Amino acid sequence: MAAQLRFSPLHYSAASFAGNRRPFAGNLLKTSIVLPTTSPLSSSASLSFLLRSSNPKLSQAFTAGGGGIGGSGHRGSGGGGDENDGHSGDNRERSDLVGPIGLFVNGWRARVLADPQFPFKVLMEEVVGVTACVLGDMASRTNFGLNELDFVFCTLVVGSIVNFVLMYLLAPTTAVSSAAAASLPSYMFEPGPFSLLDRIGTFAYKGATFAAVGFAAGLAGTAISNGLISLRKKMDPEFETPNKAPPTVLNAITWALHMGLSSNIRYQTLNGVEFVMEKALPPVGFKASVVALRCLNNVVGGMSFVMLARLTGSQKVGAEEAKENLITDGSTVVESGEEELQRSDSHCK
Structure with missing residues:
Protein backbone atom coordinates (compact mmCIF):
# COMPACT_ATOMS: atom_id res chain seq x y z
CA MET A 1 0.00 0.00 0.00
CA ALA A 2 2.89 2.38 0.69
CA ALA A 3 4.15 1.85 -2.86
CA GLN A 4 0.66 2.39 -4.24
CA LEU A 5 0.34 5.72 -2.43
CA ARG A 6 3.91 6.81 -3.14
CA PHE A 7 3.62 6.46 -6.90
CA SER A 8 0.06 7.70 -7.14
CA PRO A 9 -0.54 11.12 -8.79
CA LEU A 10 -2.45 12.06 -5.64
CA HIS A 11 0.83 11.90 -3.75
CA TYR A 12 2.14 15.20 -5.13
CA SER A 13 -0.04 17.71 -3.32
CA ALA A 14 -2.27 17.77 -0.24
CA ALA A 15 -4.65 20.05 -2.11
CA SER A 16 -5.46 17.27 -4.58
CA PHE A 17 -6.90 15.16 -1.76
CA ALA A 18 -9.18 17.99 -0.67
CA GLY A 19 -10.34 18.77 -4.19
CA ASN A 20 -10.79 15.24 -5.59
CA ARG A 21 -12.55 12.81 -3.27
CA ARG A 22 -12.42 9.64 -5.36
CA PRO A 23 -12.89 6.05 -4.08
CA PHE A 24 -9.13 5.93 -3.52
CA ALA A 25 -9.42 6.55 0.21
CA GLY A 26 -12.25 4.09 0.67
CA ASN A 27 -10.46 1.27 -1.11
CA LEU A 28 -7.18 1.93 0.65
CA LEU A 29 -8.25 2.63 4.21
CA LYS A 30 -11.70 0.97 4.16
CA THR A 31 -13.25 4.17 5.39
CA SER A 32 -14.51 7.45 3.96
CA ILE A 33 -12.33 10.52 4.36
CA VAL A 34 -14.03 13.92 4.40
CA LEU A 35 -11.45 16.67 4.48
CA PRO A 36 -12.04 20.35 5.27
CA THR A 37 -11.37 22.68 2.37
CA THR A 38 -10.68 25.82 4.35
CA SER A 39 -6.93 25.71 3.68
CA PRO A 40 -4.39 23.32 2.14
CA LEU A 41 -2.56 23.11 5.43
CA SER A 42 -5.59 21.89 7.37
CA SER A 43 -6.30 19.29 4.64
CA SER A 44 -2.74 18.01 4.84
CA ALA A 45 -2.86 17.76 8.62
CA SER A 46 -6.18 15.88 8.60
CA LEU A 47 -5.03 13.34 6.00
CA SER A 48 -1.71 12.85 7.73
CA PHE A 49 -3.52 12.08 10.99
CA LEU A 50 -5.81 9.51 9.35
CA LEU A 51 -2.93 7.82 7.55
CA ARG A 52 -0.87 7.77 10.75
CA SER A 53 -3.69 6.09 12.63
CA SER A 54 -3.93 3.41 9.92
CA ASN A 55 -0.32 2.80 9.05
CA PRO A 56 2.73 4.81 10.21
CA LYS A 57 4.62 4.02 7.00
CA LEU A 58 1.87 5.60 4.93
CA SER A 59 2.09 8.74 7.04
CA GLN A 60 5.85 8.95 6.52
CA ALA A 61 5.49 8.52 2.77
CA PHE A 62 2.85 11.26 2.61
CA THR A 63 4.71 13.83 4.70
CA ALA A 64 7.96 13.22 2.83
CA GLY A 65 6.50 13.96 -0.57
CA GLY A 66 3.88 16.60 0.22
CA GLY A 67 6.01 19.19 1.94
CA GLY A 68 5.61 21.83 -0.76
CA ILE A 69 1.95 22.65 -0.33
CA GLY A 70 2.24 26.12 -1.79
CA GLY A 71 4.82 25.21 -4.41
CA SER A 72 5.00 22.85 -7.35
CA GLY A 73 4.80 19.69 -5.29
CA HIS A 74 6.46 17.58 -8.01
CA ARG A 75 9.61 16.50 -6.24
CA GLY A 76 10.25 12.90 -5.30
CA SER A 77 8.15 11.36 -8.09
CA GLY A 78 11.00 9.15 -9.35
CA GLY A 79 11.09 7.16 -6.17
CA GLY A 80 14.20 7.54 -4.08
CA GLY A 81 13.95 8.19 -0.43
CA ASP A 82 17.27 10.02 -0.44
CA GLU A 83 15.89 12.96 -2.41
CA ASN A 84 12.94 13.39 -0.09
CA ASP A 85 15.13 13.05 2.96
CA GLY A 86 17.41 15.77 1.64
CA HIS A 87 14.54 18.16 1.14
CA SER A 88 13.12 17.45 4.57
CA GLY A 89 16.56 18.14 6.05
CA ASP A 90 16.64 21.49 4.26
CA ASN A 91 13.21 22.29 5.64
CA ARG A 92 14.34 21.47 9.15
CA GLU A 93 17.43 23.61 8.71
CA ARG A 94 15.40 26.55 7.52
CA SER A 95 12.88 26.18 10.34
CA ASP A 96 15.71 26.13 12.92
CA LEU A 97 16.67 29.74 12.14
CA VAL A 98 16.56 31.91 15.24
CA GLY A 99 16.64 35.60 15.89
CA PRO A 100 15.09 38.36 13.77
CA ILE A 101 16.06 36.65 10.50
CA GLY A 102 14.44 33.40 11.57
CA VAL A 130 5.39 53.76 -3.94
CA THR A 131 5.64 55.29 -7.42
CA ALA A 132 2.13 56.73 -7.16
CA CYS A 133 2.89 58.05 -3.66
CA VAL A 134 6.07 59.78 -4.85
CA LEU A 135 4.23 61.30 -7.83
CA GLY A 136 1.59 62.69 -5.48
CA ASP A 137 4.32 64.02 -3.21
CA MET A 138 6.07 65.78 -6.09
CA ALA A 139 2.82 67.16 -7.51
CA SER A 140 2.17 68.95 -4.20
CA ARG A 141 5.52 70.77 -4.25
CA THR A 142 6.52 73.83 -6.23
CA ASN A 143 8.20 73.18 -9.57
CA PHE A 144 7.04 69.55 -9.29
CA GLY A 145 9.46 68.96 -6.46
CA LEU A 146 12.58 69.55 -8.55
CA ASN A 147 13.80 72.07 -5.96
CA GLU A 148 13.04 69.65 -3.11
CA LEU A 149 14.48 66.38 -4.37
CA ASP A 150 16.04 65.73 -0.97
CA PHE A 151 12.58 65.70 0.61
CA VAL A 152 11.23 63.56 -2.24
CA PHE A 153 14.02 61.05 -1.74
CA CYS A 154 13.21 60.89 1.97
CA THR A 155 9.55 60.19 1.11
CA LEU A 156 10.65 57.44 -1.28
CA VAL A 157 12.74 55.68 1.36
CA VAL A 158 10.18 55.96 4.15
CA GLY A 159 7.29 55.02 1.84
CA SER A 160 9.05 51.86 0.69
CA ILE A 161 9.62 50.77 4.30
CA VAL A 162 6.08 51.63 5.35
CA ASN A 163 4.43 49.76 2.48
CA PHE A 164 6.44 46.59 3.03
CA VAL A 165 6.02 46.52 6.81
CA LEU A 166 2.27 47.16 6.64
CA MET A 167 1.71 44.49 4.01
CA TYR A 168 3.76 42.05 6.08
CA LEU A 169 1.86 42.78 9.30
CA LEU A 170 -1.64 42.84 7.77
CA ALA A 171 -1.24 39.75 5.57
CA PRO A 172 -3.06 36.61 6.79
CA THR A 173 -1.04 33.65 8.02
CA THR A 174 -1.81 29.97 8.45
CA ALA A 175 -1.31 30.27 12.21
CA VAL A 176 -4.23 32.64 12.77
CA SER A 177 -7.14 30.83 14.38
CA SER A 178 -10.71 31.37 13.28
CA ALA A 179 -11.72 32.58 16.73
CA ALA A 180 -9.04 35.26 16.77
CA ALA A 181 -9.89 36.31 13.23
CA ALA A 182 -13.58 36.67 14.09
CA SER A 183 -13.02 38.74 17.24
CA LEU A 184 -12.73 42.03 15.32
CA PRO A 185 -13.52 42.96 11.73
CA SER A 186 -10.55 43.37 9.43
CA TYR A 187 -11.85 46.85 8.53
CA MET A 188 -14.59 49.09 9.88
CA PHE A 189 -17.17 48.45 7.17
CA GLU A 190 -16.71 44.69 6.89
CA PRO A 191 -20.09 42.91 6.75
CA GLY A 192 -20.85 40.70 9.70
CA PRO A 193 -22.38 40.61 13.17
CA PHE A 194 -20.01 43.22 14.55
CA SER A 195 -21.12 45.86 17.00
CA LEU A 196 -20.37 49.57 16.75
CA LEU A 197 -17.84 49.17 19.54
CA ASP A 198 -16.06 46.43 17.56
CA ARG A 199 -15.84 48.65 14.50
CA ILE A 200 -14.53 51.59 16.52
CA GLY A 201 -12.03 49.25 18.14
CA GLY A 207 -4.68 53.52 13.60
CA ALA A 208 -2.30 52.61 16.42
CA THR A 209 -0.65 49.97 14.24
CA PHE A 210 -0.28 52.35 11.32
CA ALA A 211 1.09 55.10 13.59
CA ALA A 212 3.65 52.79 15.19
CA VAL A 213 4.82 51.57 11.78
CA GLY A 214 4.93 55.15 10.48
CA PHE A 215 7.01 56.34 13.42
CA ALA A 216 9.51 53.47 13.18
CA ALA A 217 9.76 53.75 9.40
CA GLY A 218 10.06 57.54 9.69
CA LEU A 219 13.01 57.20 12.06
CA ALA A 220 14.76 54.64 9.87
CA GLY A 221 13.96 56.27 6.53
CA THR A 222 14.88 59.80 7.61
CA ALA A 223 18.14 58.60 9.15
CA ASN A 243 16.89 72.78 1.86
CA LYS A 244 17.70 72.01 5.43
CA ALA A 245 17.63 68.30 6.28
CA PRO A 246 14.40 67.32 8.05
CA PRO A 247 14.77 66.64 11.79
CA THR A 248 14.68 62.88 12.30
CA VAL A 249 12.34 62.73 15.30
CA LEU A 250 9.98 65.47 14.07
CA ASN A 251 9.75 63.85 10.64
CA ALA A 252 9.04 60.48 12.27
CA ILE A 253 6.24 62.04 14.35
CA THR A 254 4.82 63.56 11.17
CA TRP A 255 4.81 60.14 9.53
CA ALA A 256 3.10 58.65 12.59
CA LEU A 257 0.33 61.26 12.43
CA HIS A 258 -0.02 60.77 8.69
CA MET A 259 -0.29 56.98 8.94
CA GLY A 260 -2.55 56.95 12.00
CA LEU A 261 -5.03 59.48 10.59
CA SER A 262 -4.85 59.92 6.82
CA SER A 263 -3.74 56.40 5.86
CA ASN A 264 -6.04 54.73 8.36
CA ILE A 265 -9.11 56.63 7.18
CA ARG A 266 -8.31 55.92 3.53
CA TYR A 267 -7.64 52.25 4.31
CA GLN A 268 -11.01 51.77 6.00
CA THR A 269 -12.91 53.67 3.30
CA LEU A 270 -11.16 51.97 0.40
CA ASN A 271 -11.95 48.49 1.68
CA GLY A 272 -15.61 49.40 2.11
CA VAL A 273 -15.82 50.86 -1.40
CA GLU A 274 -14.15 47.79 -2.90
CA PHE A 275 -16.67 45.52 -1.17
CA VAL A 276 -19.55 47.46 -2.73
CA MET A 277 -17.89 47.46 -6.17
CA GLU A 278 -17.30 43.72 -6.02
CA LYS A 279 -21.04 43.18 -5.68
CA ALA A 280 -22.01 45.67 -8.39
CA LEU A 281 -19.34 45.27 -11.09
CA PRO A 282 -18.28 42.33 -13.28
CA PRO A 283 -14.91 40.74 -12.43
CA VAL A 284 -12.98 42.60 -15.15
CA GLY A 285 -14.48 45.95 -14.21
CA PHE A 286 -13.90 45.27 -10.54
CA LYS A 287 -10.18 44.50 -11.01
CA ALA A 288 -9.66 47.56 -13.19
CA SER A 289 -11.46 49.74 -10.64
CA VAL A 290 -9.36 48.35 -7.79
CA VAL A 291 -6.12 49.17 -9.63
CA ALA A 292 -7.31 52.71 -10.40
CA LEU A 293 -8.57 53.31 -6.85
CA ARG A 294 -5.39 52.09 -5.21
CA CYS A 295 -3.20 54.21 -7.47
CA LEU A 296 -5.38 57.23 -6.70
CA ASN A 297 -5.21 56.39 -2.99
CA ASN A 298 -1.40 56.45 -3.06
CA VAL A 299 -1.37 59.75 -4.94
CA VAL A 300 -3.71 61.31 -2.37
CA GLY A 301 -1.53 59.88 0.39
CA GLY A 302 1.57 61.55 -1.00
CA MET A 303 -0.21 64.89 -1.31
CA SER A 304 -1.65 64.74 2.21
CA PHE A 305 1.77 63.99 3.69
CA VAL A 306 3.28 67.09 2.09
CA MET A 307 0.49 69.23 3.55
CA LEU A 308 1.01 67.71 7.01
CA ALA A 309 4.80 68.12 6.78
CA ARG A 310 4.30 71.81 6.01
CA LEU A 311 2.04 72.18 9.06
CA THR A 312 4.39 70.42 11.47
CA GLY A 313 7.45 72.17 10.03
CA SER A 314 9.36 68.94 9.50
CA GLN A 315 10.10 69.86 5.89
CA LYS A 316 10.83 73.53 5.18
CA VAL A 317 12.07 74.69 1.81
CA GLY A 318 14.82 77.25 1.46
CA ALA A 319 12.42 80.06 0.46
CA GLU A 320 10.32 79.54 3.58
CA GLU A 321 13.37 79.58 5.83
CA ALA A 322 14.68 82.74 4.13
CA LYS A 323 11.29 84.39 4.63
CA GLU A 324 11.24 83.45 8.31
CA ASN A 325 14.80 84.71 8.73
CA LEU A 326 13.86 87.96 7.01
CA ILE A 327 10.89 88.45 9.31
CA THR A 328 13.06 87.67 12.32
CA ASP A 329 15.79 90.08 11.17
CA GLY A 330 13.18 92.78 10.49
CA SER A 331 11.70 92.47 13.95
CA THR A 332 15.21 92.65 15.41
CA VAL A 333 15.93 95.84 13.46
CA VAL A 334 12.67 97.40 14.64
CA GLU A 335 13.40 96.49 18.24
CA SER A 336 16.92 97.93 18.04
CA GLY A 337 15.54 101.13 16.43
CA GLU A 338 13.04 101.55 19.25
CA GLU A 339 15.81 101.11 21.81
CA GLU A 340 17.96 103.76 20.09
CA LEU A 341 14.99 106.16 19.99
CA GLN A 342 14.35 105.68 23.71
CA ARG A 343 18.02 106.36 24.46
CA SER A 344 18.00 109.57 22.41
CA ASP A 345 14.86 110.79 24.20
CA SER A 346 16.46 110.17 27.54
CA HIS A 347 19.53 112.16 26.51
CA CYS A 348 17.39 115.07 25.35
CA LYS A 349 15.59 115.19 28.65
Whole structure:
Protein backbone atom coordinates (compact mmCIF):
# COMPACT_ATOMS: atom_id res chain seq x y z
CA MET A 1 0.00 0.00 0.00
CA ALA A 2 2.89 2.38 0.69
CA ALA A 3 4.15 1.85 -2.86
CA GLN A 4 0.66 2.39 -4.24
CA LEU A 5 0.34 5.72 -2.43
CA ARG A 6 3.91 6.81 -3.14
CA PHE A 7 3.62 6.46 -6.90
CA SER A 8 0.06 7.70 -7.14
CA PRO A 9 -0.54 11.12 -8.79
CA LEU A 10 -2.45 12.06 -5.64
CA HIS A 11 0.83 11.90 -3.75
CA TYR A 12 2.14 15.20 -5.13
CA SER A 13 -0.04 17.71 -3.32
CA ALA A 14 -2.27 17.77 -0.24
CA ALA A 15 -4.65 20.05 -2.11
CA SER A 16 -5.46 17.27 -4.58
CA PHE A 17 -6.90 15.16 -1.76
CA ALA A 18 -9.18 17.99 -0.67
CA GLY A 19 -10.34 18.77 -4.19
CA ASN A 20 -10.79 15.24 -5.59
CA ARG A 21 -12.55 12.81 -3.27
CA ARG A 22 -12.42 9.64 -5.36
CA PRO A 23 -12.89 6.05 -4.08
CA PHE A 24 -9.13 5.93 -3.52
CA ALA A 25 -9.42 6.55 0.21
CA GLY A 26 -12.25 4.09 0.67
CA ASN A 27 -10.46 1.27 -1.11
CA LEU A 28 -7.18 1.93 0.65
CA LEU A 29 -8.25 2.63 4.21
CA LYS A 30 -11.70 0.97 4.16
CA THR A 31 -13.25 4.17 5.39
CA SER A 32 -14.51 7.45 3.96
CA ILE A 33 -12.33 10.52 4.36
CA VAL A 34 -14.03 13.92 4.40
CA LEU A 35 -11.45 16.67 4.48
CA PRO A 36 -12.04 20.35 5.27
CA THR A 37 -11.37 22.68 2.37
CA THR A 38 -10.68 25.82 4.35
CA SER A 39 -6.93 25.71 3.68
CA PRO A 40 -4.39 23.32 2.14
CA LEU A 41 -2.56 23.11 5.43
CA SER A 42 -5.59 21.89 7.37
CA SER A 43 -6.30 19.29 4.64
CA SER A 44 -2.74 18.01 4.84
CA ALA A 45 -2.86 17.76 8.62
CA SER A 46 -6.18 15.88 8.60
CA LEU A 47 -5.03 13.34 6.00
CA SER A 48 -1.71 12.85 7.73
CA PHE A 49 -3.52 12.08 10.99
CA LEU A 50 -5.81 9.51 9.35
CA LEU A 51 -2.93 7.82 7.55
CA ARG A 52 -0.87 7.77 10.75
CA SER A 53 -3.69 6.09 12.63
CA SER A 54 -3.93 3.41 9.92
CA ASN A 55 -0.32 2.80 9.05
CA PRO A 56 2.73 4.81 10.21
CA LYS A 57 4.62 4.02 7.00
CA LEU A 58 1.87 5.60 4.93
CA SER A 59 2.09 8.74 7.04
CA GLN A 60 5.85 8.95 6.52
CA ALA A 61 5.49 8.52 2.77
CA PHE A 62 2.85 11.26 2.61
CA THR A 63 4.71 13.83 4.70
CA ALA A 64 7.96 13.22 2.83
CA GLY A 65 6.50 13.96 -0.57
CA GLY A 66 3.88 16.60 0.22
CA GLY A 67 6.01 19.19 1.94
CA GLY A 68 5.61 21.83 -0.76
CA ILE A 69 1.95 22.65 -0.33
CA GLY A 70 2.24 26.12 -1.79
CA GLY A 71 4.82 25.21 -4.41
CA SER A 72 5.00 22.85 -7.35
CA GLY A 73 4.80 19.69 -5.29
CA HIS A 74 6.46 17.58 -8.01
CA ARG A 75 9.61 16.50 -6.24
CA GLY A 76 10.25 12.90 -5.30
CA SER A 77 8.15 11.36 -8.09
CA GLY A 78 11.00 9.15 -9.35
CA GLY A 79 11.09 7.16 -6.17
CA GLY A 80 14.20 7.54 -4.08
CA GLY A 81 13.95 8.19 -0.43
CA ASP A 82 17.27 10.02 -0.44
CA GLU A 83 15.89 12.96 -2.41
CA ASN A 84 12.94 13.39 -0.09
CA ASP A 85 15.13 13.05 2.96
CA GLY A 86 17.41 15.77 1.64
CA HIS A 87 14.54 18.16 1.14
CA SER A 88 13.12 17.45 4.57
CA GLY A 89 16.56 18.14 6.05
CA ASP A 90 16.64 21.49 4.26
CA ASN A 91 13.21 22.29 5.64
CA ARG A 92 14.34 21.47 9.15
CA GLU A 93 17.43 23.61 8.71
CA ARG A 94 15.40 26.55 7.52
CA SER A 95 12.88 26.18 10.34
CA ASP A 96 15.71 26.13 12.92
CA LEU A 97 16.67 29.74 12.14
CA VAL A 98 16.56 31.91 15.24
CA GLY A 99 16.64 35.60 15.89
CA PRO A 100 15.09 38.36 13.77
CA ILE A 101 16.06 36.65 10.50
CA GLY A 102 14.44 33.40 11.57
CA LEU A 103 11.27 35.17 12.64
CA PHE A 104 11.10 37.00 9.31
CA VAL A 105 11.74 33.86 7.24
CA ASN A 106 9.15 31.82 9.15
CA GLY A 107 6.65 34.67 8.95
CA TRP A 108 7.21 35.07 5.22
CA ARG A 109 6.71 31.32 4.67
CA ALA A 110 3.48 31.36 6.69
CA ARG A 111 2.12 34.26 4.63
CA VAL A 112 3.00 32.57 1.35
CA LEU A 113 1.26 29.39 2.50
CA ALA A 114 -1.86 31.38 3.34
CA ASP A 115 -1.71 33.41 0.10
CA PRO A 116 0.55 32.14 -2.74
CA GLN A 117 0.15 35.54 -4.46
CA PHE A 118 1.63 37.41 -1.49
CA PRO A 119 5.11 37.99 -3.07
CA PHE A 120 3.50 39.36 -6.23
CA LYS A 121 1.29 41.68 -4.20
CA VAL A 122 4.29 42.98 -2.26
CA LEU A 123 6.18 43.60 -5.51
CA MET A 124 3.24 45.47 -7.06
CA GLU A 125 2.75 47.56 -3.93
CA GLU A 126 6.41 48.50 -3.85
CA VAL A 127 6.57 49.35 -7.56
CA VAL A 128 3.13 50.80 -8.29
CA GLY A 129 2.15 52.02 -4.83
CA VAL A 130 5.39 53.76 -3.94
CA THR A 131 5.64 55.29 -7.42
CA ALA A 132 2.13 56.73 -7.16
CA CYS A 133 2.89 58.05 -3.66
CA VAL A 134 6.07 59.78 -4.85
CA LEU A 135 4.23 61.30 -7.83
CA GLY A 136 1.59 62.69 -5.48
CA ASP A 137 4.32 64.02 -3.21
CA MET A 138 6.07 65.78 -6.09
CA ALA A 139 2.82 67.16 -7.51
CA SER A 140 2.17 68.95 -4.20
CA ARG A 141 5.52 70.77 -4.25
CA THR A 142 6.52 73.83 -6.23
CA ASN A 143 8.20 73.18 -9.57
CA PHE A 144 7.04 69.55 -9.29
CA GLY A 145 9.46 68.96 -6.46
CA LEU A 146 12.58 69.55 -8.55
CA ASN A 147 13.80 72.07 -5.96
CA GLU A 148 13.04 69.65 -3.11
CA LEU A 149 14.48 66.38 -4.37
CA ASP A 150 16.04 65.73 -0.97
CA PHE A 151 12.58 65.70 0.61
CA VAL A 152 11.23 63.56 -2.24
CA PHE A 153 14.02 61.05 -1.74
CA CYS A 154 13.21 60.89 1.97
CA THR A 155 9.55 60.19 1.11
CA LEU A 156 10.65 57.44 -1.28
CA VAL A 157 12.74 55.68 1.36
CA VAL A 158 10.18 55.96 4.15
CA GLY A 159 7.29 55.02 1.84
CA SER A 160 9.05 51.86 0.69
CA ILE A 161 9.62 50.77 4.30
CA VAL A 162 6.08 51.63 5.35
CA ASN A 163 4.43 49.76 2.48
CA PHE A 164 6.44 46.59 3.03
CA VAL A 165 6.02 46.52 6.81
CA LEU A 166 2.27 47.16 6.64
CA MET A 167 1.71 44.49 4.01
CA TYR A 168 3.76 42.05 6.08
CA LEU A 169 1.86 42.78 9.30
CA LEU A 170 -1.64 42.84 7.77
CA ALA A 171 -1.24 39.75 5.57
CA PRO A 172 -3.06 36.61 6.79
CA THR A 173 -1.04 33.65 8.02
CA THR A 174 -1.81 29.97 8.45
CA ALA A 175 -1.31 30.27 12.21
CA VAL A 176 -4.23 32.64 12.77
CA SER A 177 -7.14 30.83 14.38
CA SER A 178 -10.71 31.37 13.28
CA ALA A 179 -11.72 32.58 16.73
CA ALA A 180 -9.04 35.26 16.77
CA ALA A 181 -9.89 36.31 13.23
CA ALA A 182 -13.58 36.67 14.09
CA SER A 183 -13.02 38.74 17.24
CA LEU A 184 -12.73 42.03 15.32
CA PRO A 185 -13.52 42.96 11.73
CA SER A 186 -10.55 43.37 9.43
CA TYR A 187 -11.85 46.85 8.53
CA MET A 188 -14.59 49.09 9.88
CA PHE A 189 -17.17 48.45 7.17
CA GLU A 190 -16.71 44.69 6.89
CA PRO A 191 -20.09 42.91 6.75
CA GLY A 192 -20.85 40.70 9.70
CA PRO A 193 -22.38 40.61 13.17
CA PHE A 194 -20.01 43.22 14.55
CA SER A 195 -21.12 45.86 17.00
CA LEU A 196 -20.37 49.57 16.75
CA LEU A 197 -17.84 49.17 19.54
CA ASP A 198 -16.06 46.43 17.56
CA ARG A 199 -15.84 48.65 14.50
CA ILE A 200 -14.53 51.59 16.52
CA GLY A 201 -12.03 49.25 18.14
CA THR A 202 -10.86 48.15 14.69
CA PHE A 203 -10.35 51.77 13.63
CA ALA A 204 -8.38 52.52 16.82
CA TYR A 205 -6.32 49.33 16.56
CA LYS A 206 -5.45 49.86 12.91
CA GLY A 207 -4.68 53.52 13.60
CA ALA A 208 -2.30 52.61 16.42
CA THR A 209 -0.65 49.97 14.24
CA PHE A 210 -0.28 52.35 11.32
CA ALA A 211 1.09 55.10 13.59
CA ALA A 212 3.65 52.79 15.19
CA VAL A 213 4.82 51.57 11.78
CA GLY A 214 4.93 55.15 10.48
CA PHE A 215 7.01 56.34 13.42
CA ALA A 216 9.51 53.47 13.18
CA ALA A 217 9.76 53.75 9.40
CA GLY A 218 10.06 57.54 9.69
CA LEU A 219 13.01 57.20 12.06
CA ALA A 220 14.76 54.64 9.87
CA GLY A 221 13.96 56.27 6.53
CA THR A 222 14.88 59.80 7.61
CA ALA A 223 18.14 58.60 9.15
CA ILE A 224 18.98 56.67 5.96
CA SER A 225 18.21 59.58 3.62
CA ASN A 226 20.06 62.13 5.79
CA GLY A 227 23.00 59.76 6.07
CA LEU A 228 23.18 59.30 2.30
CA ILE A 229 23.05 63.07 1.77
CA SER A 230 25.85 63.54 4.33
CA LEU A 231 27.90 60.89 2.54
CA ARG A 232 27.35 62.71 -0.74
CA LYS A 233 28.60 65.95 0.85
CA LYS A 234 31.74 64.21 2.09
CA MET A 235 32.42 62.76 -1.35
CA ASP A 236 31.65 66.04 -3.09
CA PRO A 237 32.44 69.06 -0.85
CA GLU A 238 30.86 71.42 -3.39
CA PHE A 239 27.48 69.66 -3.17
CA GLU A 240 24.87 71.65 -1.28
CA THR A 241 21.25 70.70 -0.65
CA PRO A 242 18.73 73.44 -1.41
CA ASN A 243 16.89 72.78 1.86
CA LYS A 244 17.70 72.01 5.43
CA ALA A 245 17.63 68.30 6.28
CA PRO A 246 14.40 67.32 8.05
CA PRO A 247 14.77 66.64 11.79
CA THR A 248 14.68 62.88 12.30
CA VAL A 249 12.34 62.73 15.30
CA LEU A 250 9.98 65.47 14.07
CA ASN A 251 9.75 63.85 10.64
CA ALA A 252 9.04 60.48 12.27
CA ILE A 253 6.24 62.04 14.35
CA THR A 254 4.82 63.56 11.17
CA TRP A 255 4.81 60.14 9.53
CA ALA A 256 3.10 58.65 12.59
CA LEU A 257 0.33 61.26 12.43
CA HIS A 258 -0.02 60.77 8.69
CA MET A 259 -0.29 56.98 8.94
CA GLY A 260 -2.55 56.95 12.00
CA LEU A 261 -5.03 59.48 10.59
CA SER A 262 -4.85 59.92 6.82
CA SER A 263 -3.74 56.40 5.86
CA ASN A 264 -6.04 54.73 8.36
CA ILE A 265 -9.11 56.63 7.18
CA ARG A 266 -8.31 55.92 3.53
CA TYR A 267 -7.64 52.25 4.31
CA GLN A 268 -11.01 51.77 6.00
CA THR A 269 -12.91 53.67 3.30
CA LEU A 270 -11.16 51.97 0.40
CA ASN A 271 -11.95 48.49 1.68
CA GLY A 272 -15.61 49.40 2.11
CA VAL A 273 -15.82 50.86 -1.40
CA GLU A 274 -14.15 47.79 -2.90
CA PHE A 275 -16.67 45.52 -1.17
CA VAL A 276 -19.55 47.46 -2.73
CA MET A 277 -17.89 47.46 -6.17
CA GLU A 278 -17.30 43.72 -6.02
CA LYS A 279 -21.04 43.18 -5.68
CA ALA A 280 -22.01 45.67 -8.39
CA LEU A 281 -19.34 45.27 -11.09
CA PRO A 282 -18.28 42.33 -13.28
CA PRO A 283 -14.91 40.74 -12.43
CA VAL A 284 -12.98 42.60 -15.15
CA GLY A 285 -14.48 45.95 -14.21
CA PHE A 286 -13.90 45.27 -10.54
CA LYS A 287 -10.18 44.50 -11.01
CA ALA A 288 -9.66 47.56 -13.19
CA SER A 289 -11.46 49.74 -10.64
CA VAL A 290 -9.36 48.35 -7.79
CA VAL A 291 -6.12 49.17 -9.63
CA ALA A 292 -7.31 52.71 -10.40
CA LEU A 293 -8.57 53.31 -6.85
CA ARG A 294 -5.39 52.09 -5.21
CA CYS A 295 -3.20 54.21 -7.47
CA LEU A 296 -5.38 57.23 -6.70
CA ASN A 297 -5.21 56.39 -2.99
CA ASN A 298 -1.40 56.45 -3.06
CA VAL A 299 -1.37 59.75 -4.94
CA VAL A 300 -3.71 61.31 -2.37
CA GLY A 301 -1.53 59.88 0.39
CA GLY A 302 1.57 61.55 -1.00
CA MET A 303 -0.21 64.89 -1.31
CA SER A 304 -1.65 64.74 2.21
CA PHE A 305 1.77 63.99 3.69
CA VAL A 306 3.28 67.09 2.09
CA MET A 307 0.49 69.23 3.55
CA LEU A 308 1.01 67.71 7.01
CA ALA A 309 4.80 68.12 6.78
CA ARG A 310 4.30 71.81 6.01
CA LEU A 311 2.04 72.18 9.06
CA THR A 312 4.39 70.42 11.47
CA GLY A 313 7.45 72.17 10.03
CA SER A 314 9.36 68.94 9.50
CA GLN A 315 10.10 69.86 5.89
CA LYS A 316 10.83 73.53 5.18
CA VAL A 317 12.07 74.69 1.81
CA GLY A 318 14.82 77.25 1.46
CA ALA A 319 12.42 80.06 0.46
CA GLU A 320 10.32 79.54 3.58
CA GLU A 321 13.37 79.58 5.83
CA ALA A 322 14.68 82.74 4.13
CA LYS A 323 11.29 84.39 4.63
CA GLU A 324 11.24 83.45 8.31
CA ASN A 325 14.80 84.71 8.73
CA LEU A 326 13.86 87.96 7.01
CA ILE A 327 10.89 88.45 9.31
CA THR A 328 13.06 87.67 12.32
CA ASP A 329 15.79 90.08 11.17
CA GLY A 330 13.18 92.78 10.49
CA SER A 331 11.70 92.47 13.95
CA THR A 332 15.21 92.65 15.41
CA VAL A 333 15.93 95.84 13.46
CA VAL A 334 12.67 97.40 14.64
CA GLU A 335 13.40 96.49 18.24
CA SER A 336 16.92 97.93 18.04
CA GLY A 337 15.54 101.13 16.43
CA GLU A 338 13.04 101.55 19.25
CA GLU A 339 15.81 101.11 21.81
CA GLU A 340 17.96 103.76 20.09
CA LEU A 341 14.99 106.16 19.99
CA GLN A 342 14.35 105.68 23.71
CA ARG A 343 18.02 106.36 24.46
CA SER A 344 18.00 109.57 22.41
CA ASP A 345 14.86 110.79 24.20
CA SER A 346 16.46 110.17 27.54
CA HIS A 347 19.53 112.16 26.51
CA CYS A 348 17.39 115.07 25.35
CA LYS A 349 15.59 115.19 28.65
